[in-house]
Amino acid sequence: MVFCDENSSVLEWxxxxxxxxxxxxxxxxxxxxxVDFWAKVKTKEGSIKEYLIEVKPKSQTKKPELPKTKRxxxxxxTQMRNWLVNSAKWSAxxxxxxxxxxxxxxxTEDNLFSKTDKT
Numbered sequence: 001m002v003f004c005d006e007n008s009s010v011l012e013w014x015x016x017x018x019x020x021x022x023x024x025x026x027x028x029x030x031x032x033x034x035v036d037f038w039a040k041v042k043t044k045e046g047s048i049k050e051y052l053i054e055v056k057p058k059s060q061t062k063k064p065e066l067p068k069t070k071r072x073x074x075x076x077x078t079q080m081r082n083w084l085v086n087s088a089k090w091s092a093x094x095x096x097x098x099x100x101x102x103x104x105x106x107x108t109e110d111n112l113f114s115k116t117d118k119t
Contacts, residue, residue, distance in 0.1 A: 004039060011048070013039040018052060022092035025084045033089040050102040052093050058108035060086065 004013040016034040024031050037053040064079040066072075072080075094104045 004037075009042050011040045011042055013037060020089065020093045020096055022088050025088050026081060033092065035093055050100070052097060052102055052104045054090065054093075054104070054106045055112070056086070056106055056108060058110060061106055061108055063087075 004010045015037055018035045018038045020033040020035060021030050022033050023029070035052045036055050037051075039051045039053060041049050041051065043049050060082065063083055064076065067076055090104065090106065097104065
C-alpha cells in the first residue's frame with residue numbers, strides 16, 4: 001500500500017499477517033480469517049494507535065434484505081451466507097484485539113476514493 005509507505009504517520013504496517021480464528025455460522029467449525037491490514041499509527045495528539053483494517057465493497061458491509069417472497073434466488077442466498085460469515089469474522093477480530101486497544105475498521109470505496117476520483 002503506497003499510502004502506508006508514504007504516510008509519515010504510519011509507523012508500521014503489514015498485509016494479511018494477522019490471523020483471527022472464528023467459528024463459521026455456516027458449518028459451526030473454526031476457520032482462520034486473515035485481516036487485510038494491520039497498521040501502527042501516530043495520531044495527531046502524538047499517541048500510538050493500532051488498527052486492524054478490512055477493505056470491502058460497500059455493498060458487502062450491509063446486511064442483505066430478505067426478499068418479500070418466500071423463495072430466495074441463489075445470488076440472495078450467497079449474499080446472506082457471505083454476510084453471516086463476514087459478520088462472524090469481524091466480530092471475532094473486534095473481540096480478540098479490543099483488549100489490546102486495537103481498533104477494527106472496515107474501509108469501503110467511500111473511504112478510499114475522493115468524490116473527484118470516482119467515475
